Amino acid sequence: MDVISAADLDDPLGEARAATLDMLSRHPRGLSLPQPFYNDDRLFRLDMQGIFEREWVFVGMSCEVPAKGNFMTLTIGDNPLVIVRGDGGILHAFHNVCRHRGSRLCATERGKVAKLVCPYHQWTYELDGRLLFAGSDMGQDFDLKAHGLKSVALTEAGGFLFVCLAEQPPSCDELKASFAHYLAPYDMENLKVAVSSTIEESANWKLVIENNRECYHCNGAHPELLNSLQEFDDTDDPRATPAYRELVARKQADWEAMNVPWQLTRLGKRNRLTRTPLLDGTVSMTMDGKPACQKLMGRLTSADMGSLRILHLPNSWNHFMGDHAVVFRVLPLGPQRTVVTTKWLVHKDAVEGVDYHPEQMRRVWDATNEQDRRLAEENQRGINSLAYEPGPYSMTYEFGVIDFIDWYRETLAASLGASPSLRLAQG
Structure with missing residues (x-):
């Protein structure tokens, strides 16, 4: 009969910890992660201990x-x-x-x-x-x-x-100040959840986040979303066209006149906040691009507010428009199981059936969430194969994924007691 030692109880993942640090230190920047990061139970437990039990x-x-x-x-x-x-x-x-x-x-x-x-x-x-x-x-x-x-x-x-969940949480002063600044026009205490959905995806949580951090796949996967969403992340997107940059400049002037924040703000790689236009002529993420709610949020006087995009790693992305907002929460359930919760927010005085219709409001993101679920699950099935090896991200289309993986590697390594030497991929 095996005897469990005090050392085993103190650090039952000791070998996995050392192996993970080694993989992090040797992995070239710009490639997807080695297979165990997406399907190994011990590494999943390190993710939970090092990320979800330490971060905000x-x-x-x-x-x-x-x-x-x-x-x-x-x-x-x-x-x-x-x-x-x-x-x-x-x-x-x-x-x-x-x-x-x-x-x-x-x-x-x-x-x-x-x-x-x-x-x-x-x-x-x-x-x-x-x-x-x-x-x-x-x-x-x-x-x-x-x-x-x-x-x-x-x-x-x-x-x-x-x-x-940490005994000594990291500082969140910048987080609080930035969110308060960008969300002030929405009068957040006077919103309500109009409708919500929860889906379980048979994929590692990192694949769910990776899928969100790029629109390389959007043309082939998200026809409903592209009725309103610009593929470009912002004017710093290397693919941004002159027409898009002109639209951004025009809309930013409008938002400036309304005293509504729009500037791109980054808090390291963990948070990214920016307001960016939807397709010209659309004002909301609906099938026809028209408002889903007739009562605007907060002190906003126009529905044409583009989308205030808010990223928070490890587990959230969000879109705030003039008429409603869509917030997303990602929580890991296991090495290959993740739950995604979506909530649609409106002004608390908006009346269902009069000011908004939930089925109309949620149609675009219900379709998009289901499409993304299938993409993530097929990604997971391929990664589980003997044939899988880390592949190259596109520096043009997938720079957001590279940023996420950099953040993940640095954060996990720091929690394990060392920082990986992040190297550019060679050749």
Whole structure:
């Protein structure tokens, strides 16, 4: 019978950690990753430990928990979490784990409660996590104060909610300031989720993000999306045409006059925020390019706002238009399983069936999400083959993917205790 040593318990992934660092250090820049990064269970666990348990992860919108007692839940890896609004409008994030015997407290995706009560033995917690009741059977010496819920770092940035599971989260000051600046015109607290969807993709989470970071595939895969979306990422896109640059200059002048932020901002490779036009003559990501909601968001006075594109690594991309917004959340479930949640946001006073029709609003991205799911799953099936080897990214069409892979390599290596030497591909 094998004996598990203390060292094994301390670092059960020790060999995988060393092998991963070696692969990261030797892998040339500009190539897709070696096969284990997309399908190996041990490397997936390193991704969860080194990325999703250390970085600021997008979880939802503050408008989803609008009043005292409103809560939402999600799971990051093996960690169920609950986010609840308490007294004074303060948001709290906790491990969704009772301090008695570990049962989940909240089993539904969202709801409203007066207190957080464990369904197993009715231990009762205040909305700020303090244990209020554990029954008389715990004994006279039982200390309620020592058994409050375990907090999770939570920050709100321009209406976006992020959590970090690390004991010492990285600084998020730039993140908060940038999101607040770009999203101020949308009056984020006065939005609501009009409709949402959740799909599971049989693909590694990195393939889902890689697919999003390029439009090399758009012409062949996304006819609905290209009714409104420009293929160019911005004027720094090396493929941008003179006609597109002229359109950008014209629209930027309009947005400047409206005092609406549009400038390209990067926070390293983790965040990218920019407003860029949709196809000339279209104002929204709908089948006909017309507004999906007749009530504009926030203080906006025009539907023709292009798309405010917001990237947050490791798990979100977003489009904010004049009439509605589409936000995306990616969460890994396993080495080859990823869940993608899409939410469509509108002004909180917009009336369904009058100002907007959910089926019309979601048609473009429902189609696009399904197309992307098939692409990612076929990508995964090919990568699992004995024939797979890392292939070259296009410096012109796939520079966004290269940026993501650079960020991933640097971030994972740093969490494992070293930084890879990023080299340009030779020859």
